[in-house]
Amino acid sequence: MSDRAAVRITRQPVNFGWMRRIVQVGLSPALIIALDNVLLISINVMLRKYGGADSDMLIACTAIMQSFMLVITMPLGGITAGTQSILGYNYGACDEKRVMKAFRCIVLLCLVFCGIMFLLAQTVSGAFVRIFTKDPAYIDMAAYMIRTYSLGVLGLTIQYPFVDGMTGMGLVKWGLTFSMLRKGIFLVSVFVLPPIFGATAVMFSEPLSDVVSAVFSGCAAMFLLPKLVAKQCCK
Numbered sequence: 001m002s003d004r005a006a007v008r009i010t011r012q013p014v015n016f017g018w019m020r021r022i023v024q025v026g027l028s029p030a031l032i033i034a035l036d037n038v039l040l041i042s043i044n045v046m047l048r049k050y051g052g053a054d055s056d057m058l059i060a061c062t063a064i065m066q067s068f069m070l071v072i073t074m075p076l077g078g079i080t081a082g083t084q085s086i087l088g089y090n091y092g093a094c095d096e097k098r099v100m101k102a103f104r105c106i107v108l109l110c111l112v113f114c115g116i117m118f119l120l121a122q123t124v125s126g127a128f129v130r131i132f133t134k135d136p137a138y139i140d141m142a143a144y145m146i147r148t149y150s151l152g153v154l155g156l157t158i159q160y161p162f163v164d165g166m167t168g169m170g171l172v173k174w175g176l177t178f179s180m181l182r183k184g185i186f187l188v189s190v191f192v193l194p195p196i197f198g199a200t201a202v203m204f205s206e207p208l209s210d211v212v213s214a215v216f217s218g219c220a221a222m223f224l225l226p227k228l229v230a231k232q233c234c235k
Contacts, residue, residue: 027176029081032163032183036183040066046194057137058141060133061138064129064146067132069146069150072114079110079113079160080106080164081164081168083102087103087165090102100229107157107158110157121147121153148200148207149206151204154214155214156210158218158221162175162218171228174220178216181213185213186208189202189204
């Protein structure tokens with residue numbers, strides 16, 4: 001507001017085109033977070049339905065497992081969301097080489113992080129569970145859930161950078177499409193696996209969706225992304 005400010009706040013006419021782009025960019029993570037809650041509720045519903053006498057224990061162990069997964073997904077989301085501006089800037093500058101180089105570097109960074117967390121999940125998950133409970137039955141079940149649920153975590157090294165990267169470049173429909181693909185596979189698996197293989201089979205919904213979506217996202221990153229960047233350069 002001051003006259004000495006290098007960039008002053010001024011009144012500008014409402015630009016509905018800008019407003020639409022801003023809403024689109026913000027809508028993607030909002031929908032992703034909202035649907036994550038739906039998926040967690042769905043898991044608890046199926047555990048309650050097919051868990052029998054152990055349903056309360058299974059739901060409690062799932063809460064512990066989700067706490068561990070947050071240790072993976074929150075920093076991972078921070079990496080990919082924090083690098084959106086790098087991809088967006090170079091995409092706007094029509095620098096295809098730097099976009100692809102940035103994407104490879106982001107994937108590599110995510111791979112290192114997820115690789116470390118995968119090893120921890122498969123080896124010392126019991127130690128993490130003991131933070132929450134000392135009951136041996138709960139420790140064994142929660143540790144099993146963590147090991148199973150995190151089997152496909154390396155697939156997130158492609159899925160997260162691709163979805164967030166597309167969003168950061170303003171290609172929201174592509175990022176949202178591949179995110180919904182992963183969640184769709186997850187949701188179908190949640191309702192299909194327990195009736196066939198038992199309540200704890202619901203834990204395989206996550207690695208199944210992670211691996212399948214990573215394959216599609218990886219193919220899109222190799223074949224679709226260069227075409228989108230080239231199309232931007234032709235404008």
